[in-house]
Amino acid sequence: xxxxxxxxxxxxxxxxxxxxxxxxxxxxxxxxxxxxxxxxxxxxxxxxxxxxxxxxxxxxxxxxxxxxxxxxxxxxxxxxxxxxxxxxxxxxxxxxxxxxxxxxxxxxxxxxxxxxxxxxxxxxxxxxxxxxxxxxxxxxxxxxxxxxxxxxxxxxxxxxxxxxxxxxxxxxxxxxxxxxxxxxxxxxxxxxxxxxxxxxxxxxxxxxxxxxxxxxxxxxxxxxxxxxxxxxxxxxxxxxxxxxxxxxxxxxxxxxxxxxxxxxxxxxxxxxxxxxxxxxxxxxxxxxxxxxxxxxxxxxxxxxxxxxxxxxxxxxxxxxxxxxxxxxxxxxxxxxxxxxxxxxxxxxxxxxxxxxxxxxxxxxxxxxxxxxxxxxxxxxxxxxxxxxxxxxxxxxxxxxxxxxxxxxxxxxxxxxxxxxxxxxxxxxxxxxxxxxxxxxxxxxxxxxxxxxxxxxxxxxxxxxxxxxxxxxxxxxxxxxxxxxxxxxxxxxxxxxxxxxxxxxxxxxxxxxxxxxxxxxxxxx
Amino acid sequence: xxxxxxxxxxxxxxxxxxxxxxxxxxxxxxxxxxxxxxxxxxxxxxxxxxxxxxxxxxxxxxxxxxxxxxxxxxxxxxxxxxxxxxxxxxxxxxxxxxxxxxxxxxxxxxxxxxxxxxxxxxxxxxxxx
Numbered sequence: 001x002x003x004x005x006x007x008x009x010x011x012x013x014x015x016x017x018x019x020x021x022x023x024x025x026x027x028x029x030x031x032x033x034x035x036x037x038x039x040x041x042x043x044x045x046x047x048x049x050x051x052x053x054x055x056x057x058x059x060x061x062x063x064x065x066x067x068x069x070x071x072x073x074x075x076x077x078x079x080x081x082x083x084x085x086x087x088x089x090x091x092x093x094x095x096x097x098x099x100x101x102x103x104x105x106x107x108x109x110x111x112x113x114x115x116x117x118x119x120x121x122x123x124x125x126x127x128x129x130x131x132x133x134x135x136x137x138x139x140x141x142x143x144x145x146x147x148x149x150x151x152x153x154x155x156x157x158x159x160x161x162x163x164x165x166x167x168x169x170x171x172x173x174x175x176x177x178x179x180x181x182x183x184x185x186x187x188x189x190x191x192x193x194x195x196x197x198x199x200x201x202x203x204x205x206x207x208x209x210x211x212x213x214x215x216x217x218x219x220x221x222x223x224x225x226x227x228x229x230x231x232x233x234x235x236x237x238x239x240x241x242x243x244x245x246x247x248x249x250x251x252x253x254x255x256x257x258x259x260x261x262x263x264x265x266x267x268x269x270x271x272x273x274x275x276x277x278x279x280x281x282x283x284x285x286x287x288x289x290x291x292x293x294x295x296x297x298x299x300x301x302x303x304x305x306x307x308x309x310x311x312x313x314x315x316x317x318x319x320x321x322x323x324x325x326x327x328x329x330x331x332x333x334x335x336x337x338x339x340x341x342x343x344x345x346x347x348x349x350x351x352x353x354x355x356x357x358x359x360x361x362x363x364x365x366x367x368x369x370x371x372x373x374x375x376x377x378x379x380x381x382x383x384x385x386x387x388x389x390x391x392x393x394x395x396x397x398x399x400x401x402x403x404x405x406x407x408x409x410x411x412x413x414x415x416x417x418x419x420x421x422x423x424x425x426x427x428x429x430x431x432x433x434x435x436x437x438x439x440x441x442x443x444x445x446x447x448x449x450x451x452x453x454x455x456x457x458x459x460x461x462x463x464x465x466x467x468x469x470x471x472x473x474x475x476x477x478x479x480x481x482x483x484x485x486x487x488x489x490x491x492x493x494x495x496x497x498x499x500x501x502x503x504x505x506x507x508x509x510x511x512x513x514x515x516x517x518x519x520x521x522x523x524x
Numbered sequence: 525x526x527x528x529x530x531x532x533x534x535x536x537x538x539x540x541x542x543x544x545x546x547x548x549x550x551x552x553x554x555x556x557x558x559x560x561x562x563x564x565x566x567x568x569x570x571x572x573x574x575x576x577x578x579x580x581x582x583x584x585x586x587x588x589x590x591x592x593x594x595x596x597x598x599x600x601x602x603x604x605x606x607x608x609x610x611x612x613x614x615x616x617x618x619x620x621x622x623x624x625x626x627x628x629x630x631x632x633x634x635x636x637x638x639x640x641x642x643x644x645x646x647x648x649x650x651x652x653x
Binding site: 086087089090091092093096100126127128129130131134137138141144145180181184472486 | 561626
């Protein structure tokens with residue numbers, strides 16, 4: 001009998017204190033163990049890894065959000081305790097804690113309506129309950145008090161019905177807390193999909209604009225792509241299922257439109273399904289179901305399976321745990337570059353759209369041309385227009401004078417100067433290629449350029465080009481233009497320290513983190 | 525094996541009943557959540573209980589029989605009453621000119637009539653820092 005009481009107490013203890021588990025597997029001196037690595041004044045004396053250096057531009061904020069993994073949470077309304085029962089604490093504090101830990105995606109279970117136009121948030125009606133309005137109010141406070149925060153996506157497990165009257169009540173709450181005024185700001189942070197599409201396509205003719213605006217989300221992503229990390233800063237977006245979507249348009253749509261919904265860990269092994277989803281340039285979200293006590297995803301399995309949003313139960317993790325540290329790049333916290341991604345035979349190892357990266361030397365002002373090829377099979381067949389994004393910047397400084405398309409009939413859709421020079425262009429439907437002309441002012445180290453678009457199939461630098469003097473750190477899933485690897489890699493260790501080492505098969509040595517960068521240099 | 529499972533389930537239920545009983549003895553817990561940035565220490569006081577102090581990032585709590593009489597402030601002599609049962613935004617001006625703003629949240633327990641209250645401090649303006 002005593003042994004069973006002991007076992008019960010042990011199980012309850014483990015369940016109540018999941019954050020205390022030490023999951024740092026490091027035991028050897030050559031591996032990252034950053035709780036005490038840097039106790040020597042000589043950084044490399046500890047583990048031969050230069051872990052207080054910083055890989056520049058670990059995440060590229062000018063690239064689309066679906067080119068990166070995103071930090072995502074599950075049952076975020078629970079801030080402490082097991083996922084059900086009287087000891088589970090439900091409060092906005094769970095959302096606040098997740099946001100403070102750099103999570104981008106918050107998941108809220110809405111189970112029923114109140115009798116006064118609000119909704120109850122709880123876990124399968126087995127826990128405490130909080131009004132949805134209160135959670136939205138506190139999300140708004142967090143957004144208002146963290147200027148230019150990274151994108152927040154609020155997703156729901158919706159169990160309160162989706163008839164028109166219910167959706168009107170839901171939309172009224174969204175309007176009140178995410179659109180209207182607050183004690184701090186006059187304008188709400190809600191990301192409006194229709195406004196973004198309208199803004200991006202405004203320079204196009206009316207017929208094409210209307211055709212794009214009418215596309216379902218899955219096809220919109222294959223034509224227009226997703227917004228960049230930088231464009232989404234300061235915004236709060238909604239993720240909704242199909243029925244809610246019809247009332248509340250949102251970019252992040254769940255359900256039978258390419259996302260996985262509420263799948264268990266076994267879904268991580270379905271590489272074929274994940275590959276198909278990624279090839280369709282969709283975001284993939286998986287979160288655990290039926291887990292109790294301190295069970296949680298191995299986030300790194302999600303990374304390797306090519307899941308963009310692998311959601312964690314945040315009440316079970318702390319900053320010292322690997323679920324959090326993969327996303328601790330200070331350049332764009334909450335995002336992680338894809339390193340190793342499994343795929344099925346014959347299909348590329350990329351997370352979202354094809355991303356091309358190249359570099360060239362330009363010590364003084366010069367013009368560089370790029371030839372782009374498009375393959376409509378990558379995106380939506382018979383798309384009304386061909387759209388792509390070009391991003392250029394000096395390595396470690398140096399300005400870009402202009403980015404232009406010399407192909408006749410091109411349209412400039414958007415133009416950004418920060419955080420890098422970037423432009424979004426459109427070409428007529430069916431175009432198979434385009435020529436880009438970059439004018440740069442000169443930079444000792446050289447320049448880097450990224451080209452990304454739903455149907456961009458190849459990019460080459462035209463003519464003789466000087467080599468960039470500096471190397472680039474880039475995701476191995478990006479396709480290089482005249483670059484070759486040096487064999488070096490960089491990754492993040494616990495608490496966000498950078499580790500530098502050599503590629504070791506499917507990982508960067510010293511770390512099990514499958515999110516890593518490779519060092520690339522210009523081909524001679 | 526079946527007996528073992530049943531035994532564990534019974535023990536689990538007993539522990540949950542004890543946990544529930546313990547919570548039922550505490551009709552109102554008030555959490556003082558200090559998430560203001562930039563932050564400073566905020567204090568709170570449940571009816572008749574000792575003062576709780578919330579440094580930035582902390583969320584201490586006290587037990588209250590009358591959550592409508594919670595007090596919040598920057599020092600023991602600088603307190604203002606706040607009815608934490610009224611969900612919504614709040615803004616309290618203390619006698620030294622400090623303004624404490626934030627949101628009040630009511631948590632409904634699975635046992636009827638039991639509530640917890642969260643006082644989220646989001647902003648602190650003015651007053652002697």
